[in-house]
Amino acid sequence: MYNYHTHTCFCDGSDEPVKYVQEALNNGFKALGFSGHAPVPFENSFAIREDRLNDYLAAINSLKEQFSNSIELLLSLEIDFIPGVTKPFSTFVSECNLDYSIGSVHLVKPEHSEELWFIDGSEQKTYDKGVNELFAGDIKRAVKAYFLQINQMIETENPDIIGHFDKIKMHNAGRWFNESDKWYTDLIKETITLIAEKDSIVEVNTRGVYKGRCNSFFPGLPELRLLREKRVRLITSSDAHKPNELTLGLNDANAMVISLGYKPAKVDTLLNGYLL
Secondary structure, eight states: OOEEOOOTTTTTOOOHHHHHHHHHTTTTTTTEEEEEEEOOSOOOSOOGGGGGGHHHHHHEEEEEEEETOOOOOEEEEEEOOTTTTOOOOHHHHHHTTTEEEEEEEEOOTTOOOOOEEEEESSSSHHHHHHHHHHHHTTTHHHHHHHHHHHHHHHHHHSSSSSOOGGGGGTTTSSSOOOTTTTHHHHHHHHHHHHHHHHTEEEEEOHHHHHTTOOOOOSSSSHHHHHHHHTTEEEEOOOOOOGGGGTTTTTTHHHHHHHTTTTTOOOOOOSSSOOOO
């Protein structure tokens, strides 16, 4: 078992990194990747502060050495993509000497506005407020802006792993649109085509399910079937923010991926996942 999407007390996680290593060892993990939220240039409650980034890097690199004979530990960042706001991914990768990068969109920048729509978090009202105030209640325009930003990230930043690429559905919860609507599935297909062209890895993220915020993984079964058609590589991830979340949902996610015909990578690679 492995997990490459992990948040500690350096960002919005709960504990020191060593606690996650101990939990991973207790559960027989072969690999654990730390992926703190990369710094962003504005006040927030979720990302690593710029003045603590070096401390984060030093802590993970020290653990890599300390546990080198017990488990493969990897250094990463989950890097937000906000056009015209965030740093290029390549800057973080080179300056921090990352083992891999996760690219995600949590904050959508509407056209002709400097305000940001936060599509994540624990409250639907934040999502709804963004749709109403930044997109005049037009959910199609809002969701299209999200996928446009995801697609720009894939094309320009080419992260190793695409993080929860359909998370836009979480706070929708069937209220604003139906995930089977053609306009929505067309956006999904466009994004999956881009992912396949870039040969990126897609994570199957279980956090929405075990936190009770979504009834399917990110991405869900229909999207996974499309990814299979495009022969896109997958990894499973719990997006853990606490040590006891490292394993949550992974058995179900692994079983779903295997049921679609995916097989575990036979050769040890930096990111052990699933191939067709």
